[in-house]
Every structure is written in C-alpha cells, then in structure tokens.
Amino acid sequence: MALIYGTSGNDVIYDTADTDQIADLDGNDTVVLAANDRLLDTITLGAGDDLVIVEEGTGAAEIRLAISGGNDTIIGNEVDDVSVEMWLASFDKSVTVDLARMEVSTDIRTIAFEGLSTLRFEDMSLPVLGIYVDGRGFAQDRGLLSVFTGEGADTVVMGSADLFANLREGDDLAIFDEAAGTVAGGDGDDIVDFSQLRSSIALDVTTGKGTSDGQMFQAQGFETVHGTGFDDLMTASDTTQDVTLDGGTGDDSLEGSYGDDGLYGGVGDDLLQAGKGDDVLSGGAGDDTMLGGDGLDRATYEDAAGRITVNLSETGAQFTGAAGWDTLIDIENIDGSDVYGDRLIGSTGDNMLRGFDGNNALFGLGGADTLLGGRHSDTLYGGDGQDRLFALGGRDLLDGGAAADMLWGLGGADTLRGGTGSDTLVGGGGQDILIGGTVSGRVFAGDGQADVFEFQSLRDSRVGSTHDIIRDFEVAHDVIFLNGIGAVSFVGGTSGFSGAAGDVFSKLMTDHTLVWLDINGDHDADFEIRLDGLHVLTAANFDF
Numbered sequence: 287m288a289l290i291y292g293t294s295g296n297d298v299i300y301d302t303a304d305t306d307q308i309a310d311l312d313g314n315d316t317v318v319l320a321a322n323d324r325l326l327d328t329i330t331l332g333a334g335d336d337l338v339i340v341e342e343g344t345g346a347a348e349i350r351l352a353i354s355g356g357n358d359t360i361i362g363n364e365v366d367d368v369s370v371e372m373w374l375a376s377f378d379k380s381v382t383v384d385l386a387r388m389e390v391s392t393d394i395r396t397i398a399f400e401g402l403s404t405l406r407f408e409d410m411s412l413p414v415l416g417i418y419v420d421g422r423g424f425a426q427d428r429g430l431l432s433v434f435t436g437e438g439a440d441t442v443v444m445g446s447a448d449l450f451a452n453l454r455e456g457d458d459l460a461i462f463d464e465a466a467g468t469v470a471g472g473d474g475d476d477i478v479d480f481s482q483l484r485s486s487i488a489l490d491v492t493t494g495k496g497t498s499d500g501q502m503f504q505a506q507g508f509e510t511v512h513g514t515g516f517d518d519l520m521t522a523s524d525t526t527q528d529v530t531l532d533g534g535t536g537d538d539s540l541e542g543s544y545g546d547d548g549l550y551g552g553v554g555d556d557l558l559q560a561g562k563g564d565d566v567l568s569g570g571a572g573d574d575t576m577l578g579g580d581g582l583d584r585a586t587y588e589d590a591a592g593r594i595t596v597n598l599s600e601t602g603a604q605f606t607g608a609a610g611w612d613t614l615i616d617i618e619n620i621d622g623s624d625v626y627g628d629r630l631i632g633s634t635g636d637n638m639l640r641g642f643d644g645n646n647a648l649f650g651l652g653g654a655d656t657l658l659g660g661r662h663s664d665t666l667y668g669g670d671g672q673d674r675l676f677a678l679g680g681r682d683l684l685d686g687g688a689a690a691d692m693l694w695g696l697g698g699a700d701t702l703r704g705g706t707g708s709d710t711l712v713g714g715g716g717q718d719i720l721i722g723g724t725v726s727g728r729v730f731a732g733d734g735q736a737d738v739f740e741f742q743s744l745r746d747s748r749v750g751s752t753h754d755i756i757r758d759f760e761v762a763h764d765v766i767f768l769n770g771i772g773a774v775s776f777v778g779g780t781s782g783f784s785g786a787a788g789d790v791f792s793k794l795m796t797d798h799t800l801v802w803l804d805i806n807g808d809h810d811a812d813f814e815i816r817l818d819g820l821h822v823l824t825a826a827n828f829d830f
Contacts (some may be wrong), residue, residue, distance in 0.1 A: 292332070301327060307320040314356075315462070319349070331358055343448070348516070348688055444503070461504060471507030478508040481534055486516035491531070492524040513538060519556075524559060537572075542579065561587065562617075578616030585614055586621035587628070588642065594623045597631040599651065610790040622646060626765055629660075632669070645680075663698075668705070710738040710767075713754050715745055721757040721763055736763045738829070741815070742770035744805060759799075760815035766801065766815065767829045774803060776825040783809045790830075792823045799823070 290299055296311045301308060301319050306327045308317055314334040319327060320341060323410070327349050328571050329338065336358045338349070351360070382408035433442060433451040441459045442451040451460065457474040461484040471478070480487050489496035494506025500512075505511075510530040511520060521541040522529045528545035533554040543559030549558040552570045560567060560579035567576040568586045587594045592608030598620065604610045608623070615782055619638040622628030629643035634652035641648055641660045648657040650669040657666040661679035668675055668687040675684045675693045677700050684693045686705040693702045696714040703721040704711055711720045723735030739756055741747055749755040756766075768774055774788040783789045787807035793800050799821045803813035821827075 290546050296334070302497050307826055328456040332358065333358075337361070354708050359814050388530045409754075423458075439474075442469060457793055460508070461825065462503065462505070465496075465501040465503045468504040470494075471505075471509070475510070476508045477510040477512065478505045479512040480514050480518075481512050483514045483516075483626040486514050486518050488519040489521075490524075491520060491522035491529055507657065513552075528563070535820075538677070546581070571609060573611040575613040575700075576615070576617060578614075578618065582618045583616065584619035584621060584638070585612075585617045588621055590626065592623070593626040593644075594628040594630075595715075596620050596622075596628075598633040598637060599631060636671070704737050706735065708736045708738075710740055712740040712742065714742070717748075717752040718746075718754045719757060720754060722760070723758050734760070734763065736765070738767050739815075740770075741813075744803075744813045746772060747813055747815050749811050753814040755816045755818065757818050759819070759821055761821050761823065761827060765827060765829050768803070769830055771803070771813070772805060774805075775829050776823070776830075779823060783807075790828060792821075794822075 290308045292299055292309060297315045298319045299308055309330040312334055313542040316337045317329055322772045329351050333355045333356050338360045340362045351626045353828060362765045363704060389481055396514050421563060434454060437576055439457045443648060444462045444467040445464040446460045447466040451469040453476055454472040458476045460469045460478045461482060462480050465504060483498050485499035487496050487498045494504045496503050512532045513534045516536045518533050518536060518538045520531045522543035523541050526544040528547060529543050530548040531540045532550045533540055533552050533556055537554045537556060538551055539557045540549045541559040542565050544562040546563040547561055547565045547723060549565060550568045551558055551574050554571055555572045555573045557571055558567045558569060559577045560583045560670055562580045564581040564601050566586055567583060569576055587609055592609040594609060595607050597604060598614060598617060601615055603613045605673060606612050618635060620630045620641045622642055623628055625643045626642055627646055629647045631638040631649045632639055632651045632655055636653040636655060637650060638656040639648040640658045641664055643660045645662050646659055646664045649667045650657055652670045654671045655668055655673045657675045659666055659677045659682055663680040663682055664677055664685045666675045667685045668691050670688045672689045673686055673691045675686060677684055677695050679697045681698055682700045686693055686701045686709050688706050690709060691704055691709045694712045694714060695702055695718045697716060699716040699718060700713060701719045702711045702713060704723060709722055713720055720739050755795045772788060774790050776790045779792045783791055783804045785807050791802050799817040801815040802811035804810060805812045
C-alpha cells in the first residue's frame with residue numbers, strides 16, 4: 287500500500303495500482319487515479335480547490351474522500367463504475383446535493399462531480415449517514431442534507447428529521463425507513479413508499495403531513511403512496527390530483543381525492559372511500575367495505591385467488607367467495623377475477639361488468655349496461671335497458687333482454703338472442719346462431735320488432751355447414767346488414783347470380799332459406815347465411 291503526501295503548493299499526484307492513501311495538504315492540487323487501479327483509495331483533500339480525475343480502465347474503483355475546505359471537482363468516466371465515499375470534518379453544518387447541477391455544497395466548500403456511479407457521505411463520528419448516487423439517480427440514508435434532484439429517475443431513502451428532499455423532475459421514488467424528514471414530489475410520476483416502517487402511518491395526502499408511532503414526517507406531491515404492513519390511514523379528500531393509495535397488509539382506511547384515483551386495500555379488512563372522480567377500488571383479501579363517490583366507480587377483483595360472486599344490488603355485506611365478505615355501496619362497475627369463472631350481477635343503474643378469463647356469468651339487470659366476457663365460454667344477460675354485450679372468445683351465449691340491445695359475438699361459435707326490442711346482432715367469426723326475439727323451448731316466434739343481423743366480413747359466415755343461422759327472421763321487420771363487406775346488391779330469389787361482383791341471391795330450400803353472396807362475380811358463393819323457415823326476401827330486407 288502506497289502512502290503519498292502532497293505539499294503546500296499546487297501538486298499533481300499520480301497514484302499507483304494499489305491501495306493508496308493520499309494527503310494533498312494545501313494548494314490547488316490534482317490527483318489522478320491510474321488505470322487498472324481496482325483497489326480502495328483514501329484521499330484527504332486540503333484547503334485548496336482540488337481536482338480528482340479517475341482514468342478509464344480503473345474498473346470498479348472505490349474512493350474514500352475526506353473534506354476540509356475549498357471548492358473541489360471529481361471527474362469519473364463513462365466506462366467504469368466509480369464509487370466515492372465522503373467524510374465531512376464536521377457534520378454540524380448543512381449539506382446540499384443538487385443533481386441537476388451535479389454538485390454538492392456545504393458552508394465550507396462546493397464539490398462538483400460527473401461520471402460517477404455512486405456517491406456517499408459519511409461522518410467519521412456517526413454511523414452510516416449519506417447519499418448514494420447511481421447514474422443520474424440517487425438514494426440517501428441519514429444526515430443533515432438538502433437534496434435537489436434532476437431529470438433522472440431518482441430514489442431518496444428518508445431516515446432523518448434533518449433531511450429535505452425536492453424531487454423536481456423525473457419519475458422518482460422516496461422510501462421512508464424511518465418516519466422522519468421532508469420530501470416533495472416533482473413533475474414526474476412520483477412514488478412514496480412507507481413499507482419499511484415498523485408501525486402504521488396516518489397521512490394527509492393533500493398537505494403531506496403524516497405521523498407514525500408519534501414521529502412526524504412530510505411527503506407532499508406524490509402520485510402513488512405505498513403504505514405499511516400495519517393499519518394505515520390515508521386521506522386525499524382535499525386535493526384535485528389523481529392519486530393511487532396502496533394500503534398494503536393491515537386493516538387500512540383509504541379516502542380518494544377529487545380526481546380519478548386507485549384505492550388498493552391489500553390483505554386485511556379495509557375501508558375504501560372513493561372521491562369525486564371515476565375511481566378504482568380493490569379491497570383485496572379480507573372483509574372490505576368499498577364506498578363509491580360522485581363519479582363512475584369500479585370495484586376490481588382481478589387479483590382474487592379464486593372464483594368471485596358479486597351483486598351490486600346488495601347493500602349489505604355479501605360473501606364474494608375468494609375475496610371474503612365485502613360491502614359495496616354506490617359502485618357502478620365490476621371487474622371479475624383474472625382467470626376464474628365469476629358471477630357478476632349489476633343493479634338497476636347503468637353498469638359495466640367485465641369477466642376476463644374463465645367461464646363467466648354476467649347479469650346486467652336494469653339500466654343501460656355494458657357486459658364484456660373473456661376468452662372462454664361466457665353467459666351474458668343484459669336484462670332491462672338498452673344494453674351492449676360483447677363476447678370476446680369461446681362458445682358464448684348472449685341475451686339482450688328487454689329494449690333495443692346490441693350484441694357482438696366476435697370470435698367463437700356464439701348464440702346471440704336479442705330478446706324483446708329492436709336489437710342489433712353481430713355474430714363475428716365462428717358459426718353463430720342469431721335470434722332476434724325471445725325463445726320458448728325450440729319455438730322461435732319472432733317478436734314483431736325491427737331486428738338487425740349484422741355481418742362485417744366474409745369470414746363471419748362461411749359457405750357450407752359452418753354458416754351462421756338466423757332462427758326467427760321476420761320479413762316484415764328485420765334487416766340483414768352487409769355494409770361492412772363491400773359493394774353488394776340484391777338480385778332476387780329466382781335468377782341466381784348475374785356474374786357481376788357483389789351479387790346477393792336468396793333461395794328457398796325444404797324448410798329454410800339460404801342467402802348467398804358472390805363477391806368476385808365468378809358465379810360461386812363466397813358467403814352464406816341460413817334463415818330458418820321459408821322467406822321470400824326483397825331488397826328491403828338488406829342494408830348494403
């Protein structure tokens with residue numbers, strides 16, 4: 287190990303490829319750390335304005351730097367990971383770290399730095415104080431510090447009442463491992479995390495003021511708050527900002543803002559109160575209470591560990607299955623579990639029910655509802671009101687119920703029943719059965735309403751045994767909509783195809799009617815629909 291002393295003049299010191307101790311004394315000195323020096327160097331800078339240069343090729347260089355006076359500069363490089371650990375002669379003064387300007391200052395000196403992977407402060411007389419800088423981001427432990435971040439995604443670890451951190455730009459993270467200090471979020475999507483604390487928090491998100499086990503802290507201007515593993519209280523009722531509050535484990539109480547919020551209770555018996563906006567509430571495991579607000583609020587069970595049953599018409603506690611006994615009040619929409627077969631029931635209002643994967647059963651009841659199945663075989667009942675039903679895959683059953691509904695089969699071999707009212711049925715891909723009216727056993731009497739059976743591409747109904755079937759077509763009322771297929775025209779029911787591209791031709795069979803389309807004029811059918819019963823169709827039965 288080399289021991290190198292400078293003089294009171296302006297020195298230039300080159301270290302060796304070994305563990306070095308360098309004391310440059312006074313003067314404006316330059317210290318160059320040589321390439322291939324992968325060991326630990328200890329440098330004591332004097333009272334002058336000093337320069338430390340880390341040459342490329344040092345590898346994972348580690349530098350210990352003792353500070354006494356002067357304005358110094360530390361220059362790393364773009365190749366190696368350079369770690370600098372600093373000691374202050376006295377820690378009774380303030381320290382400011384400005385990552386936007388890439389400098390550190392105290393009342394006795396300013397230290398500019400660039401190209402470093404890690405920067406850390408320590409006081410020889412105190413245990414681990416410090417700030418760690420990683421690239422353009424950083425994390426701070428304990429100490430008398432004011433920290434101002436730059437454009438990077440920075441991390442601050444709060445651990446001292448004497449720390450003030452201003453996260454000005456970038457998507458930053460503040461971690462409290464002690465309930466002390468003040469941190470302000472900036473322009474990015476910032477997160478404050480209290481999960482390391484050993485007791486619960488009470489936090490006013492608007493003012494940022496909070497307490498934990500009698501200790502006070504402040505965390506203001508954050509878009510996302512992660513709570514502790516205990517019984518947390520978080521309220522954002524007086525802010526217009528969109529916030530995400532995650533209670534973590536424990537029996538938490540979360541209250542949203544005027545914005546569109548996400549409230550996540552986690553494991554435990556939680557109370558979630560939506561604010562004024564369109565909020566998402568997730569109680570998680572446990573017996574939770576979810577209270578909607580003025581907006582369109584959604585209860586989500588996507589993370590449930592099993593099948594879910596939820597009824598929005600119930601106002602008391604209901605057994606949901608995998609998510610325990612929940613109480614839902616003034617909730618408009620439900621998301622079921624991600625992979626299990628759920629039973630979701632709406633209310634008399636306008637609801638959106640989403641089933642995701644699994645074989646789901648969705649019931650809209652009253653109101654103008656939107657029901658979305660998943661990729662498996664779902665059953666969707668619109669109920670009363672003008673509903674929209676979407677089956678996204680699998681062999682699904684869609685029943686619009688009363689009023690004028692719109693049903694989309696999309697993929698899979700689906701059965702679409704419009705029910706009473708003037709309905710629009712879109713089978714989509716797969717061999718679908720389209721029924722405009724109600725069904726009683728195997729009797730399809732029609733409903734006397736103007737139903738629309740819509741086909742959007744040639745793939746929606748193939749020629750042959752996989753064609754779609756319309757069970758209750760009524761010539762006096764119903765329309766086959768082919769506008770999405772291309773330029774087509776009806777040529778009648780006796781003459782056959784004319785040889786022109788886009789001919790539509792119908793033919794009476796023994797007990798049913800076939801509708802054919804010749805898209806390219808080659809006298810061969812490219813598209814086929816079966817209508818149960820014998821129907822003499824006219825151009826009025828088609829919308830091109």
